[in-house]
Amino acid sequence: MIRMSQVKVSVRLLLKCLPVQDARQGIITVAEERLVIQAAAKVLGIQADEVRNFVIRKKSLDARKKNGREDNIYYIYQVELSCNNEQKLVKRYGRNDVVFIPGNEKEKLLGSLLSFINKNIRNVNALNLNSNKNKRVIVAGMGPAGLFAALVLARAGFNPVVLERGKEVKERQRVVNGFWNGDTLNPECNVQFGEGGAGTFSDGKLNTLVKDKDGFNRMVLKTFAEFGAPSEILYLQKPHIGTDRLAGVVEAMRNEIIKLGGTVYFNTRLDGVIYKDGCISGVRVTKITGNGICGESREINCSHLILAIGHSARDTFYNLDSDGLYMEPKAFAIGIRIEHPQDIIGYSQYGELYKKLPAADYKLSYNTKDGRGVYSFCMCPGGYVVNASSEPGRLVVNGMSNYARDGRNANSAIVVTVSPEDFDGKGPLAGIEFQRKWEEEAYRQAGGKIPVQLFGDFCNNVKSTGFGGIIPDMKGGYAFANTRAVLPVVIGNLVEEGIMQFGKRIKGYSREDAVISGIESRTSSPVRITRDKGLQANIHGIYPCGEGAGYAGGITSAAADGIRVALAVINS
Ligand SMILES: Cc1cc2nc3c(=O)[nH]c(=O)nc-3n(C[C@H](O)[C@H](O)[C@H](O)COP(=O)(O)OP(=O)(O)OC[C@H]3O[C@@H](n4cnc5c(N)ncnc54)[C@H](O)[C@@H]3O)c2cc1C
Numbered sequence: 001m002i003r004m005s006q007v008k009v010s011v012r013l014l015l016k017c018l019p020v021q022d023a024r025q026g027i028i029t030v031a032e033e034r035l036v037i038q039a040a041a042k043v044l045g046i047q048a049d050e051v052r053n054f055v056i057r058k059k060s061l062d063a064r065k066k067n068g069r070e071d072n073i074y075y076i077y078q079v080e081l082s083c084n085n086e087q088k089l090v091k092r093y094g095r096n097d098v099v100f101i102p103g104n105e106k107e108k109l110l111g112s113l114l115s116f117i118n119k120n121i122r123n124v125n126a127l128n129l130n131s132n133k134n135k136r137v138i139v140a141g142m143g144p145a146g147l148f149a150a151l152v153l154a155r156a157g158f159n160p161v162v163l164e165r166g167k168e169v170k171e172r173q174r175v176v177n178g179f180w181n182g183d184t185l186n187p188e189c190n191v192q193f194g195e196g197g198a199g200t201f202s203d204g205k206l207n208t209l210v211k212d213k214d215g216f217n218r219m220v221l222k223t224f225a226e227f228g229a230p231s232e233i234l235y236l237q238k239p240h241i242g243t244d245r246l247a248g249v250v251e252a253m254r255n256e257i258i259k260l261g262g263t264v265y266f267n268t269r270l271d272g273v274i275y276k277d278g279c280i281s282g283v284r285v286t287k288i289t290g291n292g293i294c295g296e297s298r299e300i301n302c303s304h305l306i307l308a309i310g311h312s313a314r315d316t317f318y319n320l321d322s323d324g325l326y327m328e329p330k331a332f333a334i335g336i337r338i339e340h341p342q343d344i345i346g347y348s349q350y351g352e353l354y355k356k357l358p359a360a361d362y363k364l365s366y367n368t369k370d371g372r373g374v375y376s377f378c379m380c381p382g383g384y385v386v387n388a389s390s391e392p393g394r395l396v397v398n399g400m401s402n403y404a405r406d407g408r409n410a411n412s413a414i415v416v417t418v419s420p421e422d423f424d425g426k427g428p429l430a431g432i433e434f435q436r437k438w439e440e441e442a443y444r445q446a447g448g449k450i451p452v453q454l455f456g457d458f459c460n461n462v463k464s465t466g467f468g469g470i471i472p473d474m475k476g477g478y479a480f481a482n483t484r485a486v487l488p489v490v491i492g493n494l495v496e497e498g499i500m501q502f503g504k505r506i507k508g509y510s511r512e513d514a515v516i517s518g519i520e521s522r523t524s525s526p527v528r529i530t531r532d533k534g535l536q537a538n539i540h541g542i543y544p545c546g547e548g549a550g551y552a553g554g555i556t557s558a559a560a561d562g563i564r565v566a567l568a569v570i571n572s
Pocket of ligand 1: 021144164191193194199200205311316398478556
């Protein structure tokens with residue numbers, strides 16, 4: 001087999017044969033595949049009809065060298081194929097973007113690992129894993145980490161018990177939409193808490209910077225596709241599911257876990273751990289009723305606990321800290337969210353062609369004079385700014401998009417890393433208090449609504465009184481305020497400096513009427529729960545997992561950590 005990683009097809013040529021809808025989503029059509037086969041054959045100096053077993057593995061859009069000319073925008077494909085004289089052709093081509101893969105070795109390995117995990121994990125004994133079925137495994141939290149951990153355990157026949165403080169996804173959507181339309185915040189079921197976790201109301205971006213040495217990232221994508229995510233996530237360089245499609249995928253995974261013997265308790269909050277001689281023996285849980293009211297508490301025995309509670313489970317971090325679970329403060333980032341018309345981002349990235357291509361995104365970073373970095377985070381093309389609060393009297397924003405990414409605005413967080421030195425207090429939970437302080441300021445600034453301000457006024461530290469050419473696209477009420485005041489002074493200065501610099505890279509990025517909202521403070525966990533090589537905490541049998549525990553950032557890496565931890569429990 002031959003693997004080629006730089007097969008180029010000009011976007012202009014491609015758009016001639018692609019229906020606009022497919023082009024906008026990056027979906028590969030038969031006509032497109034034919035063009036890519038011709039391009040690959042041309043590189044190898046053979047006829048297209050000599051190509052066999054053709055597969056497109058990756059597809060990405062490259063507009064870096066466009067220099068104002070749309071002819072210079074290409075799709076780059078990674079493909080695999082077979083044909084006659086493979087080794088001779090590769091040798092003749094002589095560059096490393098075309099390699100000969102003997103007998104499909106890597107794929108066999110990768111293939112077998114995946115099918116091994118997927119297919120054979122149901123029969124662990126066949127794998128001589130020294131596991132025993134008497135393990136009573138509890139998974140706390142049903143975000144990507146908890147969901148994938150529970151699925152792997154269920155597929156291995158371990159009948160996991162899953163605890164989720166929030167509601168099942170459909171009910172959760174009703175509660176969250178109610179909140180965005182003015183209902184009181186439910187502190188147990190909101191954008192952070194509930195089935196599917198924090199990522200359920202998101203853009204569902206699945207790309208991750210975490211290296212995939214175990215093949216778990218690939219397994220996450222395959223599993224999402226298996227449960228109904230759009231199949232192009234398996235080959236797009238920047239795959240995304242969109243909030244409107246993610247909910248169905250989460251529900252299907254939950255049903256599979258239950259079908260395989262798992263049990264899911266919604267509206268059930270883990271409040272503490274019980275252990276003897278340094279080993280976990282059970283958990284304390286509280287039933288949540290109505291609008292987040294605490295009901296009866298009870299204890300549930302277990303031999304293993306996977307703690308996948310996310311970065312916003314602050315009350316639980318306090319309980320676990322007082323129960324003696326070791327944790328330490330961790331750096332994260334804070335800032336604001338900025339909105340621009342999606343058109344100016346599209347035009348800046350792709351020229352006139354942007355109307356026919358997937359909604360353009362951007363990734364920006366800048367090192368300020370005093371050596372601190374300002375960067376864009378969780379950019380949502382054609383998306384919404386959302387009120388992502390989870391605690392009464394504290395306000396936080398984030399971003400989301402639907403699968404189509406067809407909203408009028410592009411938005412992104414512009415953030416600066418803060419570390420324990422920046423936190424006012426000391427101790428493992430000082431980062432939480434730092435977040436709370438500034439989220440309270442954000443709540444105060446606009447009386448509980450999302451504080452908004454134009455960039456020009458942000459620079460002058462004054463409250464805005466009217467919009468310019470950009471009307472915000474938000475989920476949740478908003479009001480004019482001095483949004484700059486929701487940030488520590490030094491962070492406000494750095495964010496301003498960064499946006500000014502980004503205005504030199506994307507025309508119109510630092511325009512005076514760009515809309516600023518805040519605070520963006522839940523970029524990752526302010527805590528790390530320490531774990532050893534066996535992925536266990538200081539209390540034996542507890543497995544800190546995912547973003548909340550400080551071992552992941554984003555949907556895919558959290559889900560991959562869920563797989564990793566579940567296998568550690570199976571093999572323990
Ligand atoms: C609005 C928004 C948009 C985002 N967009 C993206 C994106 O496009 N792409 C991306 O990669 N990442 C995105 N993220 C980040 C991503 O959602 C997280 O990185 C990811 O969900 C972390 O997964 P997790 O399973 O570790 O934790 P979480 O998803 O936070 O899940 C934790 C779960 O634990 C539950 N829980 C908490 N405490 C308890 C308790 N005491 N007892 C029982 N259950 C409990 C919570 O209710 C929650 O369901 C976004 C986040 C938000 C908020």
